[in-house]
Amino acid sequence: MPAHAAHHDDREIETLEEFDATVSARGTLAGHRVQAVDLTDRTRDLLTTDTAGAVFLGCAMREEAAAKVRADGALVFPPVPDLPFDPYRGHVYSPDELFESLADGYEATPDARAYAWFQRTKADGDIYASMLRAVHDDSVSDALDELLSGARVVGVMGGHAMARGTQEYAGAARLGRELARAGFTVATGGGPGAMEAANLGAHAAPFGDEMLTESLELLAKAPHFTPSITQWATAAFEIRTRWPQGGRSVGIPTWFYGHEPPNAFASHIAKYFANATREDGLLARSDAGVVFLPGAAGTVQEIFDNATPNYYESRGEPTPMVLVNRAHWTEKLPTWPLLQSLARGRSMEARIALVERIEEAPEALKRLGG
Helix, strand or coil, rough: CCCCCCCCCCCCECCCHHHHHHHHHHHHCCEEEEEEECCCCCCHHHHCCCCCEEEECCCCCCCCHHHHHHCCCEEEEECCCCCCCCCCCCCCCCCHCCCCCHHHHHHHHHHHHHHHHHHHHHHCCCCHHHHHHHHHHHHHHHHHHHHHHHCCCCECCCCCCCCCCHHHHHHHHHCCCCHHHHHEEEEECCCCHHHHHHHHHHHHCCCHHHHHHHHHHCCCCCCCCCHHHHHHHHHHHHHHHHHCCCEEEECEEEEEHHHCCCCCCEEHHHHHHHHHHHHHHHHHHHCCCEEECCCCCHHHHHHHHHHHHHCCCCCCCCCCCCEEEEEHHHHCCHHHHHHHHCCCCCCHHHHHEEECHHHHHHHHHHCCCC
Protein backbone atom coordinates (compact mmCIF):
# COMPACT_ATOMS: atom_id res chain seq x y z
CA MET A 1 0.00 0.00 0.00
CA PRO A 2 1.66 3.24 -1.08
CA ALA A 3 2.24 5.97 1.46
CA HIS A 4 -0.13 8.22 -0.45
CA ALA A 5 -2.02 6.68 -3.34
CA ALA A 6 -2.63 8.72 -6.47
CA HIS A 7 -5.83 10.69 -6.48
CA HIS A 8 -8.71 9.22 -8.38
CA ASP A 9 -9.46 12.79 -9.45
CA ASP A 10 -6.45 15.00 -10.23
CA ARG A 11 -8.56 18.10 -9.56
CA GLU A 12 -8.34 17.39 -5.84
CA ILE A 13 -5.70 19.33 -3.92
CA GLU A 14 -5.09 18.12 -0.38
CA THR A 15 -1.65 19.50 0.55
CA LEU A 16 0.23 22.75 0.19
CA GLU A 17 2.74 20.95 -2.03
CA GLU A 18 -0.03 19.88 -4.39
CA PHE A 19 -1.38 23.43 -4.41
CA ASP A 20 2.01 24.89 -5.35
CA ALA A 21 2.61 22.24 -8.01
CA THR A 22 -0.81 22.83 -9.59
CA VAL A 23 -0.41 26.61 -9.72
CA SER A 24 3.09 26.25 -11.16
CA ALA A 25 2.27 23.60 -13.76
CA ARG A 26 -1.23 24.63 -14.83
CA GLY A 27 -1.42 28.31 -13.99
CA THR A 28 -5.05 27.90 -12.99
CA LEU A 29 -7.16 26.55 -10.17
CA ALA A 30 -10.38 26.70 -12.18
CA GLY A 31 -12.60 23.74 -11.41
CA HIS A 32 -10.32 22.35 -8.71
CA ARG A 33 -11.30 21.22 -5.22
CA VAL A 34 -8.93 22.38 -2.50
CA GLN A 35 -9.48 20.44 0.70
CA ALA A 36 -8.36 21.50 4.20
CA VAL A 37 -5.19 23.32 3.05
CA ASP A 38 -3.95 26.37 4.99
CA LEU A 39 -3.63 29.07 2.32
CA THR A 40 -2.97 32.06 4.55
CA ASP A 41 0.53 32.35 3.05
CA ARG A 42 -0.67 31.90 -0.54
CA THR A 43 -2.57 35.18 -0.88
CA ARG A 44 -0.52 36.32 -3.88
CA ASP A 45 -1.21 33.07 -5.74
CA LEU A 46 -4.93 33.30 -5.02
CA LEU A 47 -5.06 36.94 -6.17
CA THR A 48 -3.30 36.20 -9.47
CA THR A 49 -4.71 32.79 -10.39
CA ASP A 50 -8.05 32.01 -12.02
CA THR A 51 -10.28 30.16 -9.54
CA ALA A 52 -13.53 30.09 -11.51
CA GLY A 53 -15.64 27.10 -10.50
CA ALA A 54 -13.20 26.05 -7.78
CA VAL A 55 -14.34 24.85 -4.38
CA PHE A 56 -12.35 25.58 -1.22
CA LEU A 57 -13.30 23.25 1.62
CA GLY A 58 -12.10 24.33 5.05
CA CYS A 59 -9.13 26.29 3.69
CA ALA A 60 -7.88 29.13 5.85
CA MET A 61 -7.15 32.23 3.74
CA ARG A 62 -6.89 35.96 4.18
CA GLU A 63 -10.08 37.98 3.65
CA GLU A 64 -8.84 39.74 0.51
CA ALA A 65 -8.05 36.37 -1.05
CA ALA A 66 -11.43 34.96 -0.03
CA ALA A 67 -13.22 37.97 -1.52
CA LYS A 68 -11.32 37.62 -4.79
CA VAL A 69 -11.97 33.88 -5.26
CA ARG A 70 -15.65 34.39 -4.45
CA ALA A 71 -15.75 37.10 -7.10
CA ASP A 72 -14.26 34.57 -9.54
CA GLY A 73 -17.25 32.34 -8.88
CA ALA A 74 -15.56 29.93 -6.52
CA LEU A 75 -17.32 28.42 -3.52
CA VAL A 76 -15.61 28.97 -0.16
CA PHE A 77 -16.52 26.81 2.83
CA PRO A 78 -14.46 28.37 5.64
CA PRO A 79 -12.94 26.36 8.50
CA VAL A 80 -15.36 25.67 11.33
CA PRO A 81 -14.00 27.17 14.58
CA ASP A 82 -13.85 25.35 17.92
CA LEU A 83 -14.29 21.83 16.53
CA PRO A 84 -12.09 18.99 17.83
CA PHE A 85 -11.90 17.60 14.26
CA ASP A 86 -11.71 18.91 10.71
CA PRO A 87 -14.85 17.96 8.73
CA TYR A 88 -13.11 18.68 5.42
CA ARG A 89 -9.95 16.67 6.08
CA GLY A 90 -8.17 15.31 3.04
CA HIS A 91 -6.48 12.29 4.66
CA VAL A 92 -7.33 9.53 7.10
CA TYR A 93 -6.00 9.81 10.65
CA SER A 94 -2.75 8.57 12.12
CA PRO A 95 -2.43 7.16 15.66
CA ASP A 96 -0.20 10.09 16.61
CA GLU A 97 -2.91 12.54 15.50
CA LEU A 98 -5.77 10.92 17.40
CA PHE A 99 -3.69 10.34 20.55
CA GLU A 100 -1.95 13.72 20.64
CA SER A 101 -1.58 14.92 24.28
CA LEU A 102 -1.89 11.36 25.62
CA ALA A 103 0.74 12.28 28.23
CA ASP A 104 -1.92 14.53 29.80
CA GLY A 105 -4.40 11.65 29.96
CA TYR A 106 -6.63 10.13 27.29
CA GLU A 107 -9.37 12.68 28.01
CA ALA A 108 -7.10 15.40 26.59
CA THR A 109 -6.65 13.69 23.20
CA PRO A 110 -8.44 14.74 20.00
CA ASP A 111 -10.05 11.29 19.92
CA ALA A 112 -11.65 11.72 23.33
CA ARG A 113 -12.65 15.32 22.64
CA ALA A 114 -14.32 14.34 19.35
CA TYR A 115 -16.32 11.69 21.19
CA ALA A 116 -17.39 14.19 23.84
CA TRP A 117 -18.50 16.62 21.11
CA PHE A 118 -20.41 13.80 19.40
CA GLN A 119 -22.23 12.87 22.60
CA ARG A 120 -23.13 16.48 23.35
CA THR A 121 -24.39 17.40 19.89
CA LYS A 122 -26.18 14.10 19.36
CA ALA A 123 -28.17 14.79 22.51
CA ASP A 124 -28.99 18.30 21.27
CA GLY A 125 -30.27 17.01 17.91
CA ASP A 126 -28.55 19.94 16.19
CA ILE A 127 -28.95 19.68 12.39
CA TYR A 128 -25.78 21.72 11.87
CA ALA A 129 -23.75 19.25 13.92
CA SER A 130 -25.38 16.38 12.03
CA MET A 131 -24.30 17.96 8.74
CA LEU A 132 -20.73 18.38 10.00
CA ARG A 133 -20.60 14.71 10.98
CA ALA A 134 -21.86 13.67 7.55
CA VAL A 135 -19.34 15.89 5.74
CA HIS A 136 -16.54 14.51 7.92
CA ASP A 137 -17.49 10.88 7.25
CA ASP A 138 -17.74 11.46 3.51
CA SER A 139 -14.31 13.11 3.52
CA VAL A 140 -12.87 10.13 5.39
CA SER A 141 -14.42 7.70 2.90
CA ASP A 142 -12.90 9.62 0.00
CA ALA A 143 -9.50 9.61 1.69
CA LEU A 144 -9.76 5.88 2.44
CA ASP A 145 -10.57 5.08 -1.19
CA GLU A 146 -7.47 6.99 -2.28
CA LEU A 147 -5.33 5.24 0.32
CA LEU A 148 -6.46 1.72 -0.64
CA SER A 149 -6.37 2.20 -4.40
CA GLY A 150 -4.69 -0.89 -5.87
CA ALA A 151 -4.33 -2.68 -2.52
CA ARG A 152 -5.47 -6.27 -1.83
CA VAL A 153 -7.40 -5.86 1.39
CA VAL A 154 -8.21 -8.64 3.85
CA GLY A 155 -10.53 -7.79 6.70
CA VAL A 156 -9.93 -9.33 10.13
CA MET A 157 -12.99 -9.22 12.39
CA GLY A 158 -13.25 -10.24 16.01
CA GLY A 159 -14.31 -9.16 19.45
CA HIS A 160 -12.92 -6.30 21.51
CA ALA A 161 -12.84 -8.43 24.66
CA MET A 162 -9.82 -10.50 23.57
CA ALA A 163 -7.18 -9.49 26.12
CA ARG A 164 -3.51 -8.89 25.60
CA GLY A 165 -1.43 -11.68 27.11
CA THR A 166 -3.75 -14.47 25.94
CA GLN A 167 -3.01 -17.21 23.41
CA GLU A 168 -5.92 -15.97 21.31
CA TYR A 169 -4.46 -12.45 21.11
CA ALA A 170 -1.06 -13.84 20.12
CA GLY A 171 -2.69 -15.98 17.43
CA ALA A 172 -4.56 -12.99 15.97
CA ALA A 173 -1.30 -11.04 15.91
CA ARG A 174 0.47 -13.84 14.04
CA LEU A 175 -2.43 -13.91 11.57
CA GLY A 176 -2.04 -10.18 10.88
CA ARG A 177 1.71 -10.63 10.45
CA GLU A 178 1.35 -13.51 8.01
CA LEU A 179 -1.28 -11.70 5.93
CA ALA A 180 0.91 -8.58 5.73
CA ARG A 181 3.96 -10.62 4.77
CA ALA A 182 1.88 -12.25 2.02
CA GLY A 183 1.27 -8.83 0.49
CA PHE A 184 -2.21 -8.14 1.81
CA THR A 185 -3.33 -4.94 3.48
CA VAL A 186 -4.88 -5.89 6.81
CA ALA A 187 -8.05 -3.95 7.66
CA THR A 188 -9.82 -4.20 11.01
CA GLY A 189 -12.54 -2.43 12.95
CA GLY A 190 -9.71 -0.45 14.50
CA GLY A 191 -10.55 -1.11 18.13
CA PRO A 192 -9.05 -3.19 20.97
CA GLY A 193 -8.89 -6.96 21.30
CA ALA A 194 -8.70 -9.08 18.16
CA MET A 195 -8.68 -5.94 16.03
CA GLU A 196 -5.65 -4.50 17.80
CA ALA A 197 -3.86 -7.84 17.64
CA ALA A 198 -4.23 -8.08 13.86
CA ASN A 199 -3.01 -4.50 13.40
CA LEU A 200 -0.07 -5.25 15.74
CA GLY A 201 0.81 -8.26 13.60
CA ALA A 202 0.85 -6.15 10.45
CA HIS A 203 3.07 -3.60 12.22
CA ALA A 204 5.44 -6.45 13.15
CA ALA A 205 5.66 -7.86 9.61
CA PRO A 206 8.96 -6.16 8.54
CA PHE A 207 10.81 -7.22 11.69
CA GLY A 208 12.22 -10.54 12.85
CA ASP A 209 9.86 -12.93 14.58
CA GLU A 210 11.36 -12.11 17.99
CA MET A 211 9.96 -8.56 17.76
CA LEU A 212 6.38 -9.82 18.02
CA THR A 213 7.28 -12.15 20.89
CA GLU A 214 8.80 -9.28 22.85
CA SER A 215 5.92 -6.96 22.02
CA LEU A 216 3.33 -9.44 23.25
CA GLU A 217 5.19 -9.77 26.56
CA LEU A 218 5.36 -6.01 27.03
CA LEU A 219 1.72 -5.44 26.13
CA ALA A 220 0.54 -8.12 28.55
CA LYS A 221 1.32 -5.70 31.39
CA ALA A 222 -1.68 -3.58 30.29
CA PRO A 223 -4.09 -6.31 29.17
CA HIS A 224 -7.25 -4.26 28.61
CA PHE A 225 -8.35 -0.71 27.92
CA THR A 226 -10.25 -0.67 31.20
CA PRO A 227 -9.79 0.72 33.77
CA SER A 228 -7.23 3.02 32.11
CA ILE A 229 -7.25 3.84 28.40
CA THR A 230 -4.20 6.02 29.05
CA GLN A 231 -2.09 3.11 30.32
CA TRP A 232 -3.40 0.78 27.60
CA ALA A 233 -2.56 3.23 24.80
CA THR A 234 0.76 4.27 26.34
CA ALA A 235 1.93 0.65 26.25
CA ALA A 236 1.17 0.50 22.53
CA PHE A 237 3.05 3.70 21.80
CA GLU A 238 6.07 2.32 23.69
CA ILE A 239 6.10 -0.57 21.20
CA ARG A 240 5.77 1.83 18.27
CA THR A 241 8.63 3.93 19.60
CA ARG A 242 10.89 0.93 20.09
CA TRP A 243 10.05 -0.50 16.67
CA PRO A 244 9.13 2.42 14.40
CA GLN A 245 8.48 2.17 10.66
CA GLY A 246 6.36 -0.94 11.02
CA GLY A 247 4.17 -2.52 8.38
CA ARG A 248 1.08 -0.75 7.11
CA SER A 249 -2.48 -1.62 7.98
CA VAL A 250 -5.83 0.10 8.33
CA GLY A 251 -8.17 0.48 11.29
CA ILE A 252 -11.75 1.62 10.72
CA PRO A 253 -13.30 2.44 14.12
CA THR A 254 -16.22 4.64 15.10
CA TRP A 255 -17.06 7.27 17.69
CA PHE A 256 -20.49 5.61 17.91
CA TYR A 257 -18.76 3.15 20.24
CA GLY A 258 -16.77 5.87 21.94
CA HIS A 259 -16.11 3.82 25.05
CA GLU A 260 -13.82 1.72 22.82
CA PRO A 261 -10.68 3.65 21.89
CA PRO A 262 -8.94 3.09 18.56
CA ASN A 263 -5.81 0.99 18.69
CA ALA A 264 -2.43 2.58 17.99
CA PHE A 265 -1.02 -0.18 15.76
CA ALA A 266 -3.01 0.60 12.60
CA SER A 267 -0.78 2.91 10.59
CA HIS A 268 -3.86 4.54 9.04
CA ILE A 269 -7.13 5.11 10.90
CA ALA A 270 -10.38 5.96 9.10
CA LYS A 271 -12.61 6.91 12.01
CA TYR A 272 -16.31 7.61 11.49
CA PHE A 273 -19.19 9.07 13.44
CA ALA A 274 -21.80 6.88 11.68
CA ASN A 275 -21.33 3.22 12.58
CA ALA A 276 -23.45 1.97 9.66
CA THR A 277 -21.20 3.80 7.19
CA ARG A 278 -18.14 2.41 8.93
CA GLU A 279 -19.39 -1.20 8.99
CA ASP A 280 -20.44 -1.28 5.35
CA GLY A 281 -17.30 0.51 4.23
CA LEU A 282 -14.98 -1.87 6.07
CA LEU A 283 -16.56 -4.97 4.57
CA ALA A 284 -16.98 -3.51 1.09
CA ARG A 285 -13.28 -2.62 0.93
CA SER A 286 -12.15 -6.10 2.05
CA ASP A 287 -12.02 -7.26 -1.56
CA ALA A 288 -9.58 -10.14 -0.93
CA GLY A 289 -11.73 -11.70 1.78
CA VAL A 290 -12.57 -11.52 5.48
CA VAL A 291 -11.38 -13.64 8.41
CA PHE A 292 -13.85 -13.82 11.32
CA LEU A 293 -12.26 -14.60 14.68
CA PRO A 294 -14.42 -15.53 17.70
CA GLY A 295 -16.59 -12.61 18.77
CA ALA A 296 -20.04 -11.77 20.03
CA ALA A 297 -23.01 -9.85 18.60
CA GLY A 298 -20.93 -7.34 16.63
CA THR A 299 -18.95 -10.06 14.86
CA VAL A 300 -22.10 -12.05 14.12
CA GLN A 301 -23.60 -8.92 12.57
CA GLU A 302 -20.46 -8.46 10.45
CA ILE A 303 -20.65 -12.05 9.19
CA PHE A 304 -24.13 -11.53 7.79
CA ASP A 305 -23.43 -7.98 6.64
CA ASN A 306 -20.73 -9.60 4.52
CA ALA A 307 -22.81 -12.61 3.54
CA THR A 308 -25.69 -10.55 2.12
CA PRO A 309 -23.84 -8.97 -0.84
CA ASN A 310 -22.09 -12.30 -1.42
CA TYR A 311 -25.48 -14.04 -1.53
CA TYR A 312 -26.97 -11.55 -3.99
CA GLU A 313 -23.63 -10.87 -5.75
CA SER A 314 -24.48 -7.19 -5.52
CA ARG A 315 -20.76 -6.31 -5.47
CA GLY A 316 -19.82 -8.80 -8.15
CA GLU A 317 -18.20 -12.17 -7.47
CA PRO A 318 -18.50 -13.32 -3.85
CA THR A 319 -15.42 -12.71 -1.73
CA PRO A 320 -13.88 -15.32 0.61
CA MET A 321 -15.20 -15.69 4.16
CA VAL A 322 -13.17 -17.70 6.67
CA LEU A 323 -14.60 -18.40 10.15
CA VAL A 324 -12.10 -19.48 12.83
CA ASN A 325 -12.88 -21.84 15.76
CA ARG A 326 -15.38 -24.62 15.10
CA ALA A 327 -16.83 -24.81 18.60
CA HIS A 328 -17.46 -21.06 18.73
CA TRP A 329 -19.26 -20.84 15.38
CA THR A 330 -21.12 -24.19 15.52
CA GLU A 331 -21.99 -24.50 19.23
CA LYS A 332 -21.58 -21.30 21.23
CA LEU A 333 -22.91 -19.04 18.44
CA PRO A 334 -24.05 -21.45 15.68
CA THR A 335 -23.55 -19.06 12.81
CA TRP A 336 -21.78 -21.51 10.50
CA PRO A 337 -24.78 -23.83 9.84
CA LEU A 338 -26.93 -20.87 8.81
CA LEU A 339 -24.15 -19.48 6.59
CA GLN A 340 -23.82 -22.91 4.94
CA SER A 341 -27.56 -23.07 4.33
CA LEU A 342 -27.59 -19.62 2.76
CA ALA A 343 -24.65 -20.47 0.51
CA ARG A 344 -25.88 -23.86 -0.67
CA GLY A 345 -26.25 -24.00 -4.44
CA ARG A 346 -24.94 -20.46 -4.96
CA SER A 347 -21.59 -19.09 -6.08
CA MET A 348 -20.70 -18.15 -2.52
CA GLU A 349 -20.73 -21.81 -1.46
CA ALA A 350 -17.21 -22.21 -2.85
CA ARG A 351 -16.08 -19.04 -1.04
CA ILE A 352 -16.78 -19.92 2.60
CA ALA A 353 -14.72 -22.01 5.01
CA LEU A 354 -14.65 -22.96 8.68
CA VAL A 355 -11.25 -23.73 10.21
CA GLU A 356 -10.20 -24.72 13.70
CA ARG A 357 -7.03 -22.73 14.20
CA ILE A 358 -6.01 -19.18 13.31
CA GLU A 359 -2.91 -20.57 11.60
CA GLU A 360 -5.14 -22.25 9.01
CA ALA A 361 -6.85 -19.02 7.92
CA PRO A 362 -4.25 -17.72 5.40
CA GLU A 363 -4.19 -21.02 3.53
CA ALA A 364 -8.00 -21.13 3.55
CA LEU A 365 -8.11 -17.62 2.08
CA LYS A 366 -5.71 -18.70 -0.66
CA ARG A 367 -7.77 -21.83 -1.39
CA LEU A 368 -10.96 -19.76 -1.65
CA GLY A 369 -9.40 -17.32 -4.07
CA GLY A 370 -8.36 -14.46 -1.79
